[in-house]
Amino acid sequence: MLLGQTMVMVPVYMPMPHANGSVPGCNTPRSAWDSSLQQANADWNRSAAFENTISASDTGTRSSCPASTGRVRTCNYTYGQNGWRGLAQINLAGGHIAWGTTKVNDSYSWTSAARRHVMCQEVGHDFGLDHQFTNAGSCMDYAGINDPGYVSPNTHDYNQLASIYGHSHAAATAAPAASGPTTTSIVTGDTVTSVLWTD
Amino acid sequence: MRSVVIALLLACSGSVLAGCGTGATGQPARSSTETVPPHTPEVVEGGPGTLNVKVDEPADRATAFVRYLRIEDARGKNVLERSYRSAPAGLSEHLGAGNYRVVTWIRPCGGACEGKKDDQLGVPERICGTKADVADAAVTEIVVKAPPDADCVAEIG
Numbered sequence: 001m002l003l004g005q006t007m008v009m010v011p012v013y014m015p016m017p018h019a020n021g022s023v024p025g026c027n028t029p030r031s032a033w034d035s036s037l038q039q040a041n042a043d044w045n046r047s048a049a050f051e052n053t054i055s056a057s058d059t060g061t062r063s064s065c066p067a068s069t070g071r072v073r074t075c076n077y078t079y080g081q082n083g084w085r086g087l088a089q090i091n092l093a094g095g096h097i098a099w100g101t102t103k104v105n106d107s108y109s110w111t112s113a114a115r116r117h118v119m120c121q122e123v124g125h126d127f128g129l130d131h132q133f134t135n136a137g138s139c140m141d142y143a144g145i146n147d148p149g150y151v152s153p154n155t156h157d158y159n160q161l162a163s164i165y166g167h168s169h170a171a172a173t174a175a176p177a178a179s180g181p182t183t184t185s186i187v188t189g190d191t192v193t194s195v196l197w198t199d
Numbered sequence: 200m201r202s203v204v205i206a207l208l209l210a211c212s213g214s215v216l217a218g219c220g221t222g223a224t225g226q227p228a229r230s231s232t233e234t235v236p237p238h239t240p241e242v243v244e245g246g247p248g249t250l251n252v253k254v255d256e257p258a259d260r261a262t263a264f265v266r267y268l269r270i271e272d273a274r275g276k277n278v279l280e281r282s283y284r285s286a287p288a289g290l291s292e293h294l295g296a297g298n299y300r301v302v303t304w305i306r307p308c309g310g311a312c313e314g315k316k317d318d319q320l321g322v323p324e325r326i327c328g329t330k331a332d333v334a335d336a337a338v339t340e341i342v343v344k345a346p347p348d349a350d351c352v353a354e355i356g
Contacts (some may be wrong), residue, residue: 037203059251080349080351080352081352082325082326082351082352082353083329084327084328089322134262179271179276179277180274180275181273181274182274182275184271184275184328186304186323186326188270188306188320189317189318192275192325193323195302195328197300198330
């Protein structure tokens with residue numbers, strides 16, 4: 001996420017709709033996505049580029065997941081059987097990432113590893129990272145969605161972040177994700193949308 | 200000194216977390232020592248088949264949104280992409296036999312879509328897609344159900 005040499009993003013964390021953690025008709029603990037997001041944030045914070053915090057939730061925005069300038073908004077919702085599992089969208093206005101959103105689709109079932117993999121990958125896209133093709137144990141890899149060995153960034157990802165964010169304002173660039181066998185990249189003006197398909 | 204603080208906003212849906220099983224699929228692993236991807240020919244094998252895409256959408260979609268249809272090959276490379284400022288959208292293409300993905304989305308135009316250029320449109324919304332196998336001398340039908348009030352679903356017809 002690049003807004004120049006300094007960027008302050010107001011941390012907001014949206015609480016679960018059921019504050020007591022009980023979900024009608026569902027035994028899944030409320031922490032199913034919470035923990036994935038918290039882990040992804042902790043992982044990406046290992047980069048010297050970030051010290052991000054998760055802030056208060058807004059349960060009324062899950063469906064639309066509206067962009068918020070200077071922030072990454074992460075939403076889970078039953079977006080339907082539309083074929084995608086995760087979707088990241090960034091705005092590259094002026095060569096910097098002005099905002100990012102991540103959607104994860106609860107219309108499909110998830111393993112614990114898949115939650116972590118996809119959350120880590122989509123947030124990575126929001127930070128301007130592309131996929132990896134090396135199958136070297138990164139959440140940015142195409143492979144390994146259900147593999148516990150592919151749920152976190154690897155050294156290459158941190159190096160990429162250092163390259164992207166360790167810059168002067170004028171040199172700032174982010175690499176929009178490319179399409180691949182299980183992904184699609186849609187570039188429209190300053191906005192890049194990365195789609196992670198279910199198959 | 201760390202100077203960047205990023206907000207991560209989570210809107211969670213507890214009611215949809217039921218039945219969390221194993222639905223995701225992995226990809227075949229490459230050797231960890233592999234540094235150069237193997238060469239893959241660009242040529243799609245086989246003779247031409249036909250891929251038909253029909254979008255089931257309301258006629259007034261075009262008053263507020265431009266629809267896009269894209270066909271990608273098995274590696275995610277664009278084969279074609281078209282925009283539709285009238286409704287319903289659809290296409291019929293002769294393609295080499297192989298595996299493709301049909302992807303569609305809409306972009307808001309703020310009214311009078313026919314007069315709007317791409318750079319005047321909003322960000323992609325209501326994205327959906329499906330894989331499509333095209334066989335030699337065969338017709339593959341894809342139907343995109345795109346109601347006005349929900350995300351679309353693309354299915355083999």
